[in-house]
Amino acid sequence: MSGPDLKHLSEKEAESLEVAEDSRELKWKSKSFMASFFMGDFDIGLSYPFPEQDEEDKKIGDVICKVVEDFCQEHLDGAQIEREGAIPAKIFKGFAELGLFGIKIQKEYGGLGLSQTNYIRILSTVGYFCNSTQALLSAHQSIGVPQPIKLFGTEEQKKKFLPLVAKGHISAFALTEPNAGSDPASMTTEAKLSEDGKNWIINGVKLWCTNGVIADLIVVMARTPDKIVKGKARKQISAFVVDARSEGIKILHQCRFMGLKGLENALIKFTNVVVPAENLIGAEGKGLKIALTTLNDGRLGIPGVAAKGSKLLSEYCQRWAKTRVQWGKAIGEHEEGADKLARIDAGSLAMETISNYANALADKGGIDIRMEAATAKLFSSELIWDLLDTAIQLRGGRGYETEDSLKKRGEQGMPIERALRDARVNRILEGSTEVMHLFLAREALDGHLKMAGSLFDKRASFSDKFLTLLKCGLYYPFWYLKLLLPSFKFYFGFKSPLSRYLRWINSRTSKLARALFHRMVLIGPKLEKRQLTLTRIVDIGVELVVMGLVACRVQTELDRGEDKNFKKAVYWLKSARLRVDELFRELNNNSDKEARELSQDLLNSVAPFEENEIPDISHPNREFGSDLSLGKQSERLNKLG
Ligand SMILES: Cc1cc2nc3c(=O)[nH]c(=O)nc-3n(C[C@H](O)[C@H](O)[C@H](O)COP(=O)(O)OP(=O)(O)OC[C@H]3O[C@@H](n4cnc5c(N)ncnc54)[C@H](O)[C@@H]3O)c2cc1C
Structure with missing residues (x-):
């Protein structure tokens, strides 16, 4: 299969992208609901009836x-x-x-x-x-x-x-380094095989390793010798289980953060750490793929926790909005307060829906949930931050006051400010929001790259290109025509207005696929550099997917006689529709060019920071044992x- 064209990229950029490409999972047993979405196919077969826990x-x-x-x-x-x-x-x-x-x-x-x-x-x-x-x-x-x-x-x-x-x-997981965050290809920690082939010797520094201070076992990602692929050296990253008590492991520092104050998070130095050869996980060079596959399920923690937390947040805000009276009315009865209550409650339903859906698919097994997991993580980490901020606003000064302080002066303590500080990191780790956008954009383009990728691939032969051109000539006219023609899907059996929204999602899915296709044709391989365009396309896709899932979930509930979530769903669908309309408008009318030009001037006018040395300190609480x-x-x- 053809990947993205790399010739317009710098050597370092191309290398990072190659490592990321090598780590993509290619073999899945079933199609992905979301992947077909970006090709204009809104198929509710996988989401209605909504999958529920057995x-x-x-x-x-x-x-x-x-x-x-x-x-x-x-x-x-x-x-x-x-x-x-x-x-x-x-x-x-x-x-x-x-x-x-x-x-x-x-x-x-x-x-x-x-x-x-x-x-x-x-x-x-x-x-x-x-x-x-x-x-x-x-x-x-x-x-x-x-x-x-x-x-x-x-x-x-x-x-x-x-x-x-x-x-x-x-146990802990050590991938990030001071100079390798979102881009693991730039990692410098290396593992070399000993001469007798019995051990790997690891050297390097790992940053922000959660549980690192107290871990007995650490999964360490390290560079192993390059592999020659088609005459070119390819970076290899491998994964090892390392006994944290091994000689040569030093906890340099316990990192502290704006939230998650109880985290045992470490900066760790590895000096000639000996790891038995049998502790290599999977095969040499498969480390990043292992990490990414693991993260497919791993990413679902954030949405699940956010969904449950927001349910309680919503209940609490409702009671508060009924209790607090200002200007002669409960604050929940002022229209501003009412809007906040609706947003928190319906947002909670939306997060729970995408979380339950992705977990149900994960339990079924064999289903490609990469996009659903990334969507759930991206959507929930952004929304929970917004909902907590909304709740703090609804609480006024009490929202900004700590739980302890509130309790000490005899008021109801609710740790919303702590929850907000704790939740902030969700937008950064396990794939930052920006990286999730890039990841989803890459997967969104996959259908087109599979079909037409070799047209842009300088390694493809003339006959390959000719065949691809022929294939595209046969496929795209019909595909595009289908996207233009009105759809006759009516979603009979769905209660109004859910059915109306599903028809709307169906038509916007076609519009989204056309928008992506137009930009691929007009901008070509350089589309990859138009991150803000891709982000809007991804965000539209994410909104539409969540809308579709919410409608399917609530109809499934209605089918069995439950209507507790109907009003929430209708509010969510209407508000999401407005956001999608706005994102479509911004695709054509935005200030991206001006931002690029301004930031170029800004970057040209300053010098970068000096690289800093890591001081050779040692965390005082660390105790070394000899065996596990x-x-x-x-x-x-x-x-x-
Ligand atoms: C509390 C906490 C716990 C953590 N736990 C662990 C752990 O257990 N194990 C572990 O290995 N790591 C851990 N991390 C590290 C975490 O995974 C990284 O912080 C994350 O990968 C981002 O890397 P970075 O912070 O170096 O940001 P950078 O990669 O330097 O990015 C800085 C900013 O630039 C953006 N950016 C980067 N690349 C691009 C791009 N190509 N296009 C557009 N924007 C881009 C990012 O989204 C971000 O906004 C933890 C971090 C924290 C804060």
Whole structure:
């Protein structure tokens, strides 16, 4: 298959893109609802009836979520963790006893063997009490050792590592470096095979490694020797399970943030760290692909936690808006207040819908959920930030005051400002908003690149190009004509106005596919550099997809006699429609060119910062053991008996 054309890019840009391209998953058993969307095909077959959690699985989830909730109610104090900057040992012990460090690990390896949906339900339950603790659990399982080993590990690796992590040996994931954030291809941490081939020797520095301070095992991504592909050296990134007590590992610093104050996040230096050859995950050079595949499910933590949190936020705001009277009326009865209540409540429904949908697909297995997971992450991390900000506005001065301070002066404490600070990072990690836009744009273009990519590929032969031209000549006229003709899809059986909105989404899906196609033809391979155009196209797609899912979910509920979400859905559909109209307008009329010109002047007028040296300090609390059975985490647990 042809990838994007790289000849207009600098060598470094092309290299980064090549590494990203090499890491894309190509083989999936089923088509993606979202991928067909960008080709103009709005098919509700995968979303109506709306996929729901299996009854049996739900019962299991209900029981364990209740147990977790009771435990958290009694022991997990988010405000205390925020004040003290650490999660108490009793939480680790309690979670280990409940099996929460191995939620998705199969029972045969000592885990609970629960579904993706129940995993997310548990994370959201913990997140309601404390986001730092939820982040610990999620970094440990979504990106730490359990998921990559479950998906890509050998039987020996599963037997060796999964029971350890399920028991409570904390794991972490180290990809980011001081000079390699969104662009992993620029990483410099390297792993070299020892002369006897028995070990890998790792050298480098990893930044912001969540759980890094207390981890017993770390999944480390490092560059391994380049591979020659078609006569050209290709960068290789590989993944290793590293014992955090190995000689040569130094925690240089515990990083502190605006939120998530209890995070055990580290800057880590690796100096000649010896890792047994059998700790390589998957094959050499597959590290990034492993990380990205792992993240498909991993990204679903943020939407699930945001959805559950926003439900409670909405209930709280409703009560507050009814209680607080100003200018002779409850603030929820002023039209500004009413709008805020509607936005928070309907936004919560929308987040829950995309989250439930993506988790249900993940549980089905074999379905390409890359785009749905990225959409859920992008949509929810942006929306929860907006909803929390809206809630703070509705609370006025009390929204800005801390929970502790409110309680001390005898008022109802609701940690909205803490939640806002905690939620901010969701727009940055596990693929920043900008990177999610680029990722979704790449996938949105995939149908066209598969069809016409070799026309722009300088490596393609003349006969390849000729055949592609022929193929395009046969395909595109009919495809384009179909997008122009009125659709006769009527969505009978859907209650009005849901059916009306579905027809509208169908027509806008065609318009979106045409808009993308026009820009591909007019701008060619350089479209990749028009990020703001691509972002608008992606945002339109995301809005339309969520609209479609909300309509399908609520109709499914109506079919079984429930109408509790109908009004929320109608509000959401109307407000999303207005946003989509605006985004279409901005596609043709915007200030992108002026922004490019102004920023070029701005960049030309300043000098970059000097590169800074990392001081060779050592984090004072770090304890080194010699073998895993004496890991720092298990020491904590042993002390507690
Ligand atoms: C609390 C916290 C926990 C974390 N936990 C972990 C962890 O456990 N393991 C781990 O490996 N990492 C972790 N990270 C790192 C996180 O994944 C990175 O912060 C993230 O990948 C972004 O990288 P960066 O911060 O270096 O930003 P940069 O890549 O420097 O980006 C800066 C800005 O530029 C934008 N940008 C970058 N490239 C492009 C582009 N091509 N086009 C347009 N815009 C672009 C970004 O979106 C961002 O807005 C954590 C970070 C934080 C803050």
